[in-house]
């Protein structure tokens with residue numbers, strides 16, 4: 001394939017062959033034009049020269065700045081180039097992030113808006129998450145985050161919260177690259193990658209979220225995700241980090257807490273768990289201990305050493321719903337004033353459904369994660385309590401607001417729901433529903449007069465006809481600004497992905513959906529799991545029918 005030279009960005013070469021071989025110096029922007037290449041000068045200006053006053057955090061890959069690009073607030077992650085990270089590895093990570101994220105859009109993944117290289121630095125540009133990370137909220141991490149604890153790679157820092165506390169995953173590409181060796185086993189990393197990243201505690205930090213079966217055998221599957229989610233639940237409940245320092249025993253993994261309590265003098269009892277709960281959760285009657293204990297029980301199930309005994313993510317989701325309803329009821333019955341527990345929406349399913357309705361018009365596949373990360377939204381509601389946020393009334397599973405640059409009028413009209421509820425899926429397919437098919441021959445550049453970040457239009461249907469898919473214009477590199485050419489529509493890429501009806505559902509799932517709808521409940525993913533796991537080749541089948549969740553007795557105080 002002949003590389004395409006982007007207008008106004010001569011160094012950005014779309015060359016999939018060299019990218020695959022890992023030899024491309026510059027990552028390719030997504031042909032749909034969703035991800036933009038910015039000049040170093042623009043990013044430099046947008047961050048006021050990477051001013052320390054605009055730095056909002058720092059991770060293993062570099063510092064993050066609150067920036068203004070095209071009058072839009074963005075987060076700029078400037079990849080660091082110090083001795084700690086192997087340059088080749090960093091470059092590869094950069095490419096991976098751009099390559100992966102430019103292809104996917106998901107309401108629970110932070111949007112990659114663009115990238116930049118030049119001036120001796122590489123930057124990734126994301127939509128700005130006003131509430132920063134779950135870690136920030138749990139641990140009150142401030143702007144001096146990097147001074148306090150460097151290089152602790154933790155999943156809760158990769159869960160970012162937007163202004164409505166909707167949870168979004170970040171570092172998709174970076175994390176994926178880091179967490180897997182070529183053999184797929186984190187414990188089996190060899191070569192430069194391990195040498196460079198192992199040094200920075202990446203591997204240890206990542207291990208804090210991984211179950212034994214993955215560490216030993218590199219077995220992937222949704223059971224691994226469920227396990228990781230269990231660790232995050234424990235973080236929220238205990239207020240401790242997944243990998244933390246203990247005065248007596250040094251470094252400790254939070255995931256070991258389950259076993260420790262089981263082996264402890266109290267046994268795995270309510271009393272033992274009660275002692276572990278973060279006091280901030282209960283402060284001012286914000287959270288019912290009984291509800292927290294139910295979540296703790298759920299976390300224990302997620303952290304079961306036997307992956308087959310872990311609940312399916314749907315069950316986790318429904319259980320969290322139940323607990324929140326329980327907490328709301330208890331809180332409202334025991335308090336004469338307004339209860340402090342965020343009230344669940346009237347119908348969680350319907351709010352999830354509303355989101356899915358919008359998304360379904362994009363042509364989702366049934367095998368994808370929906371906003372099942374609304375489990376994370378439940379979680380962020382809980383964490384908002386522990387951080388005593390004034391925003392604790394944030395809605396659970398509320399629709400994420402459009403990006404500031406997104407025109408709400410461009411949102412597709414709601415169609416009849418095809419939402420199937422939280423789905424179990426193999427992670428490699430988890431984002432498929434938002435996979436933007438490459439638009440043939442499409443490239444992009446920027447126009448100062450137009451927002452240079454993707455807008456909601458890319459989700460818009462019906463898409464505008466696309467001609468050659470090339471955006472002309474742009475300014476910074478000497479191109480002439482001619483604006484958005486007639487006929488260009490990022491939505492074209494979606495159209496090419498979903499040429500026919502927007503919903504693809506096999507007959508079996510259609511029947512199941514109808515049945516569930518009749519029962520007044522949305523489809524549960526377990527019913528689909530055979531299809532999903534079969535197709536994904538995973539040996540994990542989710543919990544057996546009889547393997548119902550057991551919970552600690554919920555006592556009312």
Ligand SMILES: Nc1ncnc2c1ncn2[C@@H]1O[C@H](COP(=O)(O)OP(=O)(O)OP(=O)(O)O)[C@@H](O)[C@H]1O
Pocket residue numbers: 056057058059060061062063064075077110126127128129130132133135136152153154157158160170171174175
């Ligand atoms: N899109 C964003 N919007 C707002 N703040 C962000 C954004 N991305 C990151 N941050 C802030 O910057 C901090 C560091 O994020 P970053 O992703 O660089 O590191 P990390 O996730 O802590 O670690 P690593 O990247 O090494 O996994 C986050 O904890 C968060 O406070």
